[in-house]
Amino acid sequence: MRNVIVVGCGRVGSRLAGMLSDAGANVCVVDWRAEAFNNLGRNFNGSTVQGIGYDEDTLVKAGIEDCDVVAAVTQSDNANLMVTEVASRLYGVPHVISRLYNHDHERAYMQLGIDYVCGTTLVAEEVFSKALSGHGSHVDTFGDYEVLRFSINLAWHERKAIRVHEIERDHDIRIIAFERKDGSASSIPTGESTLYHGDTVLACVHHNLVDAFSKYIQS
Secondary structure (H helix, E strand, C coil): CCEEEEECCCHHHHHHHHHHHHCCCEEEEEECCHHHHHHHCCCCCCEEEECCCCCHHHHHHHCHHHCCEEEECCCCHHHHHHHHHHHHHHCCCCEEEEEECCHHHHHHHHHHCCEEEECCCCHHHHHHHHHHHCCCCEEEEECCEEEEEEEECCCCCCCCEEEHHHHHHHHCCEEEEEECCCCCCEECCCCCCEEECCCEEEEEEEHHHHHHHHHHECC
């Protein structure tokens, strides 16, 4: 993680920007209100750009063409989604994280492969953790292990279904729980449980194996 754009400079955005800057990232904060940058405080050593967060000219000024992470943390789900779309689809930013207010949209975000944080507490800390982890789908870290939540991708696989024990055996991971794509059922699996393309999966993976396992993560 080198260059990070934080869109939104409210309580969450300003705290996140400070945390990322303290961690050694080059941080640029975007907000349409010039007075919002007062939230950053005197010790912030990053840069700021005033403008609409999903406007291409604004994002180019902020450095999106050489950006590693974009965090959209405004108070509008629609604005955050638009930032996410522009950053990922138009500029190919490797890691884009969106703040989500409406819990009803979580399933859609999962199926679209959007990395997000939902809730009103500890949002800055969660986005910070995701940014440092270097990949989407991050939920938490336990020592050398990452807990990931994602929609499983079997589009590349010769079959559109796979047994839990096959994934665990081949990739040295543990599937903790899963939910069907249509939300019809959820379960703590056995080795013989079957996963289908698009099912939501909670898994524990050694951090050294995340890249090798990423083909199963829908993006």
